[in-house]
Amino acid sequence: MAPRIQSRSVSNTLLPYLTSTSSSSSTTSVPSLFSTPSQCLSRQFSATAAPQTKLRRQMFEWLSTEGAALKHHIPGETNYLTRLKQRGGSDGPDSRRPFPNNQNFISEPILSEELRNEVYNRVVTKGQSVRVVSVDLGIDMQRIAAVVRLVELEQRQRKQGKPLALPYARAIHEMVPTTPLAEQGERQQFHEPINDLPAHPLTGTQIFYPVPESRSFTRVEAGRVFSAAPAMEHSEAGAISHPSDLAEKIIENPNATGWVGKGDNRRQILQPADVRIPHPHLVSLERDRITNPKERLAVADAHAKRLERQDAAEKRRRERAAARREQMQTIVSPEESRFDYRIKDTVYTAETTGKDGRAPWAIGRRYGVPHRDRTRGEVKIPTRVDA
Structure with a gap:
C-alpha cells in the first residue's frame, strides 16, 4: 500500500499534476507512487460534507414535523417521547414510560420543593x-435522612x-413526575412504598422440615429453622400470639x-417479616383497625402510645451508647492549642485488630504499615457479605 501523503505540504513531484483546472475544483487526483503512468490510481482529497443517508434524512424530517413538539416542554408535564403517541393526556398509561420500546422501565417521581421543605421542617x-x-x-426513612442532610448543605452554601x-x-421539576405536598385537610399522596422487605440470604435455601399436624408452626419458628437454631420453649412460644407481638x-x-454460631460464623x-420491616408498628395498627372498626379514636391513641414507647426506647439506647463512648475515651485539651486529643484504651486481640494485626477497623497498630493490596496472591474481592 502506498504511504499516506500529508495534506499540509505537497512534494515537488506532484506539481505537474496540480494544474490550474484541478486546483480550482474540490478534488485533486494524485497517482500512486508505486503505479505506472498508464495505470494511475487516484486518491480523493475532499472537504465536502458526507451525503445524507436514508435514516439521517428520516431523522431530520421527524424532528421538523412530529418531533418539533418535544423541543419546548410544557411546564408540569413530562417531556417523554411516549407523550406524542398517547391520547389520554399527561395522565395516560404511558406518561411515565420515557422509552416506547421498553415498557418495563417506569420513571419514578421525585419530591417536590414544597414536600422537601415540609420534611425538613417536621424533622x-x-x-x-x-x-x-x-x-x-x-x-x-433513608430518603428522609438524605433530604435533611441536603437541605442543611443547601442552607450552608447560601450562608x-x-x-x-x-x-x-426548576427545569428538572417541570419535566419529570413529582409528588406534590397535599393541601391542608387533604390526605397526603404516598411517594413510595415504605415497608419493602429485602430478601434475606437465609431464605434462599430449601429445607424439608417435618412438623406434626398437632403442632402449631408459625413464622417465628420457621425463622429459627432457617437459622439452624434450637426450637423455642413451650412457654416462650405460647406467649407469642402473632409475630407482630x-x-x-x-x-x-x-x-x-x-x-x-461461634466466632466468624x-x-x-x-x-419473621413482621419484625424485619422498617415500620413493624403498622402491622399492629392494621390489626387494631380490623379488630375494632368502630373505635377509631382508641385505635389512634394506642398507635400514638406505641410510637412514643418506641421513640423513647431508641432515645435511651442512643444515650447509653453515647455514655459508653465517653467512658471509653479521655479528652485532653492542652492550653493554647487548637486541637483536642481523644485517648481511648484499646485491647489488641483477634477481634479488635484481626489475626494478622491489619484489620481495617484496628486502631493505632496499623498506622505506618503498608497496604497489601498489590501483594501477589492477595484476595482483592469480597469473600463474605453480612446481611
Missing part, C-alpha cells in the same frame, strides 16, 4: 422522629454565598433476637 424545626414523618408522608443551580433544579419487644431490646436468628 428539624418540629422535632418529629424520622419514623413518624415517614409514615405520615409516605417517604422511606457562605456560594451559587446554587436553581434554574437547573415480637416486634415491640425486639425494638425495645434488640438483644432479645438471639444469636447462633456467629449470626442473628432470622426473624
Whole structure:
C-alpha cells in the first residue's frame, strides 16, 4: 500500500499534476507512487460534507414535523417521547414510560420543593422522629435522612454565598413526575412504598422440615429453622400470639433476637417479616383497625402510645451508647492549642485488630504499615457479605 501523503505540504513531484483546472475544483487526483503512468490510481482529497443517508434524512424530517413538539416542554408535564403517541393526556398509561420500546422501565417521581421543605421542617424545626414523618408522608426513612442532610448543605452554601443551580433544579421539576405536598385537610399522596422487605440470604435455601399436624408452626419458628437454631420453649412460644407481638419487644431490646454460631460464623436468628420491616408498628395498627372498626379514636391513641414507647426506647439506647463512648475515651485539651486529643484504651486481640494485626477497623497498630493490596496472591474481592 502506498504511504499516506500529508495534506499540509505537497512534494515537488506532484506539481505537474496540480494544474490550474484541478486546483480550482474540490478534488485533486494524485497517482500512486508505486503505479505506472498508464495505470494511475487516484486518491480523493475532499472537504465536502458526507451525503445524507436514508435514516439521517428520516431523522431530520421527524424532528421538523412530529418531533418539533418535544423541543419546548410544557411546564408540569413530562417531556417523554411516549407523550406524542398517547391520547389520554399527561395522565395516560404511558406518561411515565420515557422509552416506547421498553415498557418495563417506569420513571419514578421525585419530591417536590414544597414536600422537601415540609420534611425538613417536621424533622428539624418540629422535632418529629424520622419514623413518624415517614409514615405520615409516605417517604422511606433513608430518603428522609438524605433530604435533611441536603437541605442543611443547601442552607450552608447560601450562608457562605456560594451559587446554587436553581434554574437547573426548576427545569428538572417541570419535566419529570413529582409528588406534590397535599393541601391542608387533604390526605397526603404516598411517594413510595415504605415497608419493602429485602430478601434475606437465609431464605434462599430449601429445607424439608417435618412438623406434626398437632403442632402449631408459625413464622417465628420457621425463622429459627432457617437459622439452624434450637426450637423455642413451650412457654416462650405460647406467649407469642402473632409475630407482630415480637416486634415491640425486639425494638425495645434488640438483644432479645438471639444469636447462633461461634466466632466468624456467629449470626442473628432470622426473624419473621413482621419484625424485619422498617415500620413493624403498622402491622399492629392494621390489626387494631380490623379488630375494632368502630373505635377509631382508641385505635389512634394506642398507635400514638406505641410510637412514643418506641421513640423513647431508641432515645435511651442512643444515650447509653453515647455514655459508653465517653467512658471509653479521655479528652485532653492542652492550653493554647487548637486541637483536642481523644485517648481511648484499646485491647489488641483477634477481634479488635484481626489475626494478622491489619484489620481495617484496628486502631493505632496499623498506622505506618503498608497496604497489601498489590501483594501477589492477595484476595482483592469480597469473600463474605453480612446481611
